[in-house]
Amino acid sequence: MLNGKIDLRSDTITQPDAAMREAMANAVVGDDVLGDDPTVQELERHTASLLGKEAAVFVPSGTMANQLAIRSLTRPGDAIVLDGNAHIYCYEAGAPAALAGVQVSLLDGERGQFTAAQLEAVLPPRDDHFAQPSLVCIENTHNRGGGSVWPLEQIESVVAAARKRGLALHLDGARLWNASVASGVSEAEYASYFDTVSVCFSKGLGAPVGSILAGSADVIAKARFFRKQQGGAMRQVGILAAAAAYALEHNRDRLTDDHANCRALAAALAKLPGLEVDAGGAETNMLFIGTGERDAAALAKRLDESGIRLLATAPHTLRAVTHLAVTAGEIGQVIAAFEQLP
Numbered sequence: 001m002l003n004g005k006i007d008l009r010s011d012t013i014t015q016p017d018a019a020m021r022e023a024m025a026n027a028v029v030g031d032d033v034l035g036d037d038p039t040v041q042e043l044e045r046h047t048a049s050l051l052g053k054e055a056a057v058f059v060p061s062g063t064m065a066n067q068l069a070i071r072s073l074t075r076p077g078d079a080i081v082l083d084g085n086a087h088i089y090c091y092e093a094g095a096p097a098a099l100a101g102v103q104v105s106l107l108d109g110e111r112g113q114f115t116a117a118q119l120e121a122v123l124p125p126r127d128d129h130f131a132q133p134s135l136v137c138i139e140n141t142h143n144r145g146g147g148s149v150w151p152l153e154q155i156e157s158v159v160a161a162a163r164k165r166g167l168a169l170h171l172d173g174a175r176l177w178n179a180s181v182a183s184g185v186s187e188a189e190y191a192s193y194f195d196t197v198s199v200c201f202s203k204g205l206g207a208p209v210g211s212i213l214a215g216s217a218d219v220i221a222k223a224r225f226f227r228k229q230q231g232g233a234m235r236q237v238g239i240l241a242a243a244a245a246y247a248l249e250h251n252r253d254r255l256t257d258d259h260a261n262c263r264a265l266a267a268a269l270a271k272l273p274g275l276e277v278d279a280g281g282a283e284t285n286m287l288f289i290g291t292g293e294r295d296a297a298a299l300a301k302r303l304d305e306s307g308i309r310l311l312a313t314a315p316h317t318l319r320a321v322t323h324l325a326v327t328a329g330e331i332g333q334v335i336a337a338f339e340q341l342p
Helices: 018-025 038-051 062-073 095-100 116-122 152-164 176-183 187-191 217-229 238-251 255-269 296-305 328-339
Strands: 055-059 079-083 103-107 133-139 168-173 196-200 211-215 286-290 311-314 317-321
Touching: 018 238, 038 055, 038 187, 038 196, 038 211, 038 238, 055 062, 055 217, 055 238, 062 095, 062 133, 062 168, 062 196, 062 211, 062 217, 095 103, 103 116, 116 152, 133 152, 152 168, 152 187, 168 176, 168 187, 176 187, 176 196, 176 255, 187 196, 211 217, 255 286, 255 317, 255 328, 296 311, 296 317
Parallel strands: 079 103, 079 133, 133 168, 168 196
Antiparallel strands: 055 211, 196 211, 286 317, 311 317
């Protein structure tokens, strides 16, 4: 519970606990732009190792991590291929066009997951009339797909089709920690199929700020240059890196609790009349709730008055995201609030 309310709008609303704040206060720092911040450097080394990559760069946000990957792996005038509901397309303010000068080619995946056949069908002939794709992006878990986890075999088939055409691959792994906990597939195994991978510390892991982009040493060197160009290079940022390091050490394994809470919420709401919930689709910590004929924003307002905060993502859809600031007991309170709705 935060500020007296059970807040399920997003896992980005978590706040540092006392132990994380202590780690931040005691962080050894330096000027990271000059390469002098040991806490940042250790976080980059450790995260690169977890992901099986040569190098990594710490950045303020997942959006910046994704956009640095796109810029480092493409040229202006290229095309990138991704699902039409991808975070990169829907929630990053047109950055692929604005920052990298690339156009997007969108696929209609199932819960954010497209197939090798869909990828092959959208690739244009090698002809001067067409923007040539140079990059394929996959999001795992997939936000607008309801926190869905890509099956490893589907990743393998998409990657094989992309490599056959000579395309690079980027993994938007903002919630890769959730995918790994849910599937039992290590983050490094997922990352092994991709040239670059972004991961976020400020969602389920509970840090206040920060993401990392990992890849080969050459690609990350390019990303560092673009980070500086885009204003993302920071000075004594070890204070934030310490929070991320704490989150990695203490909050990864407990993601299973968030997943269990999400399943419990889904199972209960699926039984209520007037709601449309796929209980079996609650793979990780995210649940989309269809409100039928009722206005989602109006329902969200009524729930807020009861101390429950959810996000209306469409006229008839609410989103709930479980996280470390919400207990199993509080999930019971959320269920009771829904049961009392007229």
